[in-house]
Amino acid sequence: MTAPAVGLGPQRVLIAMPGCEGATMRLATPLSAELGHAAVTHFPDGESYVRLYTPVHGADVALVCTLDHPDEKLLPLLWLAIAARERGARRVGLIAPYLAYMRQDVVFNAGEIRAAEHFAALLNPAFDWLVTVDPHLHRIAHLSDVYRMPTIAVEAAPAIAAWILTHVQAPFLIGPDVESRQWVEHIAGICEAPWATLVKTRHSAWHVEVAELPSIPPGCAPVVVDDIISTGRTMLTAAGALQRNGQPQPVCIGVHAVFASDAYSQLCAASAEVVTCDTIPHPSNRIALTEPLVDAVSHMFDLSLPSSRQMLV
Numbered sequence: 001m002t003a004p005a006v007g008l009g010p011q012r013v014l015i016a017m018p019g020c021e022g023a024t025m026r027l028a029t030p031l032s033a034e035l036g037h038a039a040v041t042h043f044p045d046g047e048s049y050v051r052l053y054t055p056v057h058g059a060d061v062a063l064v065c066t067l068d069h070p071d072e073k074l075l076p077l078l079w080l081a082i083a084a085r086e087r088g089a090r091r092v093g094l095i096a097p098y099l100a101y102m103r104q105d106v107v108f109n110a111g112e113i114r115a116a117e118h119f120a121a122l123l124n125p126a127f128d129w130l131v132t133v134d135p136h137l138h139r140i141a142h143l144s145d146v147y148r149m150p151t152i153a154v155e156a157a158p159a160i161a162a163w164i165l166t167h168v169q170a171p172f173l174i175g176p177d178v179e180s181r182q183w184v185e186h187i188a189g190i191c192e193a194p195w196a197t198l199v200k201t202r203h204s205a206w207h208v209e210v211a212e213l214p215s216i217p218p219g220c221a222p223v224v225v226d227d228i229i230s231t232g233r234t235m236l237t238a239a240g241a242l243q244r245n246g247q248p249q250p251v252c253i254g255v256h257a258v259f260a261s262d263a264y265s266q267l268c269a270a271s272a273e274v275v276t277c278d279t280i281p282h283p284s285n286r287i288a289l290t291e292p293l294v295d296a297v298s299h300m301f302d303l304s305l306p307s308s309r310q311m312l313v
Contacts, residue, residue: 010058010059010060010090011034011056011058011059011060012031012032012033012034012059012060012062012301013033013034013035013036013054013056013059013060013061013062013089014027014028014031014033014034014035014036014061014062014064014095015035015036015037015038015052015054015061015062015063015064015080015084016035016064016065017040017063017064017065017073017076017077017080018040019066019281020064020065020066022281023064023066023097023278023281023290024064026288026290027064027095027290027293027294027297030290030291030294031294031297031298031301033062034054036052036053036054036056036061037053037054038050038051038052038053038054038080038083039051039053040076040080048075048076048079050076050079050080050083051083052080052083052084052087055087056084056087056088056089057087057088057089058088058089058090059089059090060089060090060091060093060301061084061089061090061091061092061093062092062093062094062095062297062300062301063077063080063081063084063092063093063094063095063127064095065077065094065095065096066096066097066098066279066280066281067096067098067099067100068098068100068256068258068280070100070101070119074122077094077126078122078123078126081094081126081127082126091128091129092126092127092128093127093128093129093130093131093297093300093301094123094126094127094129094130094131095131095132095293095297096130096131096132097132097133097278097279097280097289097293098132098133098256098258098279098280099130099132099133099135100119101115101116101119102116102135102136102137102140103116103136103138103228104116105136105138105139105140106139116140116146117140117146120146120147120148121146123147124147124148124149127149128149128150129149129150129151129152129300129303130143130147130149130150130151130152131151131152131154131293131296131297131300132151132152132153132154133153133154133155133156133255133256133277133279133289133293134153134154134155134156134183134227134255134256134279135153136179136227136228137153137182138179150300150303152296152299152300154289154292154293154296155186155292156183156255156277156279156287156289156292157183157186157187157190158190158292159277159287159288159289159292160183160187160225160253160255160277160287161187161190161191163253163275163286163287164187164191164193164223164251164253165191167251168221168223168251169221170193170219170220170221171191171193171220171221171222171223171251172193172194172195172196172216172217172220172221172222172223173187173188173191173193173194173195173196173223173225174195174196174197174198174214174222174223174224174225174238174242174250175195175196175197175198175224175225175226176197176198176210176224176226176234176235176237176238177197177198177199177210177226177234178197178199179227180197180225180226180227181197183225183226183227183255184197184225187225194217194220196214198210198213198214198238198241209237210234210237210238210241213241213242213245213247216247221248221250221251221272222242222247222248222250222251223250223251223252223253224238224239224242224250224251224252224253224271225253225254226253226254226255227254227255227256228254228255228256228258229252229254229256229257229258229259229263229267229274229276230258230259230260230263231260231261231263232259232260232263232264232266232267233263235252235254235267235271236266236267236270238250239252239267239270239271240270243270248272249270249271249272250271250272251271251272251273251275252267252271252273252274252275253274253275253276253287254274254275254276254277254284255276255277255279256276256277256279256280257276257277257279257280257282257284257285258280259282259284264282264283264284275287277289278290
């Protein structure tokens with residue numbers, strides 16, 4: 001275990017949910033935090049079981065849990081937050097590099113729900129603060145619109161821009177749809193590179209069309225950038241359109257490597273390279289976000305907040 005530094009005030013403890021051990025270890029040392037130990041498993045009937053072994057009385061605790069496949073992670077995460085509070089934690093925060101359900105941000109058809117709001121309602125009572133990376137903010141403009149706790153949304157754009165400047169000569173950045181504009185414009189500004197966004201029509205999760213392509217100057221390398229790669233069909237459609245227009249295979253960059261079904265293999269076949277940030281562990285991870293996450297979490301640890309607020313669940 002990593003001993004906390006002297007003079008930091010309350011002890012800091014990071015606890016990894018299953019699959020997040022690597023990210024937690026990368027954060028612990030620069031945060032001068034102890035690595036906590038907990039059991040997270042299931043009974044034979046499928047019910048979740050947690051047990052917190054590390055003493056946390058009076059400590060600032062943060063659970064590290066990237067929330068891809070959120071339905072199987074949510075209850076153990078909530079149970080572990082409750083365990084930390086019942087063991088006397090001063091505060092309990094959540095480090096969720098990928099924050100799920102943010103795309104379900106509006107009701108399109110009668111009988112649907114605005115799941116982003118209700119997912120937040122499940123997390124709000126359990127945690128004192130939240131740090132995430134580039135949540136999908138589109139029709140929900142700010143995390144504070146649905147999350148009542150203090151939040152920090154770390155921006156991946158500077159790290160992505162640094163990777164592009166190092167690995168791609170004369171990049172031309174392309175956002176595969178209008179929702180991607182916020183990321184593409186920011187990254188292009190840092191890179192001082194030209195950019196454009198496409199107009200997308202989504203017929204289903206697996207069937208996407210894009211409108212005509214922008215004019216790309218000769219010698220420029222197309223780089224398609226989006227926040228979430230799930231089915232990959234948006235990027236695949238953009239890559240196919242570029243090639244039909246006589247352009248080379250693009251470099252495809254995503255913040256969050258969700259990659260449903262065969263999305264990764266399909267995109268690898270259609271791209272010069274597929275690169276993602278390390279918010280979700282995946283072979284495509286090339287861009288590390290440890291440094292900006294450490295800055296954000298350190299700010300939350302230092303933030304003056306009420307101690308161990310009452311659970312509402």
